[in-house]
Amino acid sequence: xxxxxxxxxxxxxxxxxxxxxxxxxxxxxxxxxxxxxxxxxxxxxxxxxxxxxxxxxxxxxxxxxxxxxxxxxxxxxxxxxxxxxxxxxxxxxxxxxxxxxxxxxxxxxxxxxxxxxxxxxxxxxxxxxxxxxxxxxxxxxxxxxxxxxxxxxxxxxxxxxxxxxxxxxxxxxxxxxxxxxxxxxxxxxxxxxxxxxxxxxxxxxxxxxxxxxxxxxxxxxxxxxxxxxxxxxxxxxxxxxxxxxxxxxxxxxxxxxxxxxxxxxxxxxxxxxxxxxxxxxxxxxxxxxxxxxxxxxxxxxxxxxxxxxxxxxxxxxxxxxxxxxxxxxxxxxxxxxxxxxxxxxxxxxxx
Amino acid sequence: xxxxxxxxxxxxxxxxxxxxxxxxxxxxxxxxxxxxxxxxxxxxxxxxxxxxxxxxxxxxxxxxxxxxxxxxxxxxxxxxxxxxxxxxx
Numbered sequence: 001x002x003x004x005x006x007x008x009x010x011x012x013x014x015x016x017x018x019x020x021x022x023x024x025x026x027x028x029x030x031x032x033x034x035x036x037x038x039x040x041x042x043x044x045x046x047x048x049x050x051x052x053x054x055x056x057x058x059x060x061x062x063x064x065x066x067x068x069x070x071x072x073x074x075x076x077x078x079x080x081x082x083x084x085x086x087x088x089x090x091x092x093x094x095x096x097x098x099x100x101x102x103x104x105x106x107x108x109x110x111x112x113x114x115x116x117x118x119x120x121x122x123x124x125x126x127x128x129x130x131x132x133x134x135x136x137x138x139x140x141x142x143x144x145x146x147x148x149x150x151x152x153x154x155x156x157x158x159x160x161x162x163x164x165x166x167x168x169x170x171x172x173x174x175x176x177x178x179x180x181x182x183x184x185x186x187x188x189x190x191x192x193x194x195x196x197x198x199x200x201x202x203x204x205x206x207x208x209x210x211x212x213x214x215x216x217x218x219x220x221x222x223x224x225x226x227x228x229x230x231x232x233x234x235x236x237x238x239x240x241x242x243x244x245x246x247x248x249x250x251x252x253x254x255x256x257x258x259x260x261x262x263x264x265x266x267x268x269x270x271x272x273x274x275x276x277x278x279x280x281x282x283x284x285x286x287x288x289x290x291x292x293x294x295x296x297x298x299x300x301x302x303x304x305x306x307x308x309x310x311x312x313x314x315x316x317x318x319x320x321x322x323x324x325x326x327x328x329x330x331x332x333x334x335x336x337x338x339x340x341x342x343x344x345x346x347x348x349x350x351x
Numbered sequence: 352x353x354x355x356x357x358x359x360x361x362x363x364x365x366x367x368x369x370x371x372x373x374x375x376x377x378x379x380x381x382x383x384x385x386x387x388x389x390x391x392x393x394x395x396x397x398x399x400x401x402x403x404x405x406x407x408x409x410x411x412x413x414x415x416x417x418x419x420x421x422x423x424x425x426x427x428x429x430x431x432x433x434x435x436x437x438x439x440x
Contacts, residue, residue, distance in 0.1 A: 052405040052435040053364060053394040069390065074398040084397035 002310050003351040004317050005044070006325060007034040010343035012046050014064055015325075024340055028064060036101075036305070039351040040093030045115055047072075047088035047101070055085050057101075059115050073101045073109035073118040083107070087138075090305065092146035094153040102143035106133055106160045110172065121172045129163070129177055129196045136161030136199045136218070144304050145203045149210050149227070157213065157228045159200040165215075165228050181231035185219045186264075202304040203228065204246045209253035214283075216246040216258055216304075223256075223283045234283035239270035245307035245318075249331075252313060254282040257332055259302040259318065267301050274298045276307075276318065276332050292335030293326065300324055305347035319345030355380050355431040365391045377408055378421035380431055395433060396421075405439025408432070 001022070006013040011027025012034045028034075029048055036047040044064055048056040057072040075083045083105055090102040099111040101118060107125055109118040133141035141163050149155035154171040165179035182198040184191070191197055199218035205228075206212040215222040215231055220241040222231035235241065240260035249255035258277045261267045269275070273295050275288040294300075300320035307318050316328035318335075323342040326335045353374055357367040367388060374380035385392040397403055402418040409415070409432040415423045425431065 050364070050394075052403065052439040053361065054397060054403055056364075056393075072393065074393070077398055077400060079399075082399045082401075084399055084401070 001315060001327070003039075004308075004327075005037045005039060005347075005349045005351065006319055006342065006345060007037040007046070007305075007347040007349075008319075008323070008343040008345050009033050012037060012064075013342065015338065022338070024338065025064070028060075028067060029058070033346075035346055036088050036091045037347055037349050038091035038093060038099070039349060040099065041095065041097070043114065045091050045099070047091060049087050055088055055103075057088065057115060070115045071117055073103060073107075073111075073120075075107070075120060086140060087142070089142045089144045090146055092148060094148040095150070096153055098153065100146045100148070100156075102146050102158065104138055104140045104142035106130075106141040106143040106163055108143055108146065108158060108172065123168075123173055124158070124166065124175050127166075127175055127177070132196045133160055133163035136201075145200070147203060147205050147210075147213070147228075150207055151210065155227075157203065157205070159203050159215075161201065162197065162199040162218075164195045164198045165200055165203070167228055178229045179231060180229070181224075181233065182215070182217055182222055183219060183233060201244045202246050204248035204256065206248045206253045207250040212248070212253040214246045214248050214256040216243050218242075218264060221246075221258060221283070232283075234279075234286075237277060237286050239275065239277075239288060242267075243302070244304045245302045247307045247309040247316065249309065249313040250311055252280070255280045255313065255331070256283075257307060257309065257316060258286075259307055261301055268299045269301075272296055272298050274300055276316070276328065276335075278332055289328075289332045289335070291333060292328075292337070303346060305349075306345055308348050308350050310350045315350070317348040317350065319348045321345065352427060353380055353425050353429045353431060355384060355433065357433045358435050360435055361391075361394060361433070365394055367391055375424060376421065377410065377415050377417075377423045377425060377431065380425060381408075381421065405436045407434050407436045409434065 001017040004015040011030045014025040033049045038045040044060040058067040087104040092100040101109040108121040145159040147157040156168045201216045213224040213228045247257045274293040275290040277286045300322040325338040352371040356369045372383040
């Protein structure tokens with residue numbers, strides 16, 4: 001099993017396997033909320049949200065043995081509206097030396113020096129539609145997904161809860177609001193198709209076929225085959241099409257995983273039975289995978305970044321707000337719970 | 352000269368021993384400390400210079416009234432205390 005990083009409400013844990021035995025580390029940043037973790041280009045990054053003292057960013061160059069604080073993404077002093085970063089919701093790398101941070105309030109920051117310094121991507125901050133962005137699960141709108149096209153790092157796709165899907169073809173110099181086909185049932189009928197009103201919970205793209213983008217939306221599961229320009233709704237998905245997380249198979253464009261909950265007003269597993277839904281045929285059909293997952297009395301919820309798949313598409317990891325961690329084998333056909341009582345899990349990420 | 356003392360919980364992140372500062376306002380007192388320990392700034396104030404929501408500063412036994420520009424005056428014999436607000440958990 002590749003090393004797994006687990007960002008939780010009370011520290012950053014690492015799960016390693018050696019000689020067939022799994023070992024869970026003591027936490028880095030014990031007691032502190034770790035909101036995002038990124039392993040990129042031999043370095044580890046951890047975003048903290050200290051209860052009193054604000055958002056912090058740390059980097060480790062020795063696989064987590066030691067950490068050093070970096071300047072965290074921040075808005076310029078005196079910027080109109082006087083914004084302040086409340087949380088780093090996601091960290092991403094283009095694999096070529098550029099890092100991205102998505103934040104609450106919804107903004108995209110970029111670093112080209114290994115996270116030592118960050119600059120606001122003003123092109124996205126200044127889009128006129130930003131006035132229509134709204135909170136989605138938090139008081140503030142948040143940017144939770146950054147997809148970098150592995151074929152061309154200038155092509156970026158980001159998503160905002162709630163503010164739709166945004167794409168850039170020029171490394172973030174300009175942005176277009178995309179996502180036609182998405183549908184917001186929480187809006188008045190005349191506004192249900194408004195691109196800016198879409199609460200995309202999470203996007204995931206197939207690495208080998210980046211035109212395939214899976215979308216777990218507030219009102220269902222959607223799929224794009226044109227890189228996130230347009231989406232088709234996949235209905236009906238049983239036991240539910242509501243959820244937050246999605247993982248895309250890195251090689252097979254027809255395969256993706258989701259973690260369903262009852263519906264938006266009832267964010268618990270259907271019938272208190274935890275399953276992962278998987279499609280292997282491009283979303284025409286879904287199967288509910290429950291082998292090794294709790295079949296009853298389960299009230300775990302998996303957040304946006306709480307599901308990940310390894311580079312082979314074989315192993316999965318899933319962490320819940322209840323602090324349970326499951327490892328899936330054979331593409332999620334079999335699951336096993338780690339024997340640990342972790343804090344609420346924000347993100348799981350294979351190295 | 353006014354003195355400034357920080358909550359012990361802050362010391363786990365940034366070393367910030369008690370200090371005597373030449374200052375006539377809360378902002379001047381904090382700026383004097385930030386000049387000595389630049390990394391401390393982002394722990395006390397946000398990027399707009401406002402006191403962080405869950406940080407409180409007392410001048411003697413009074414919490415500061417101006418949390419935005421920190422203009423509360425301080426006297427030479429004042430003691431400043433930087434604490435965490437329990438609203439932050």
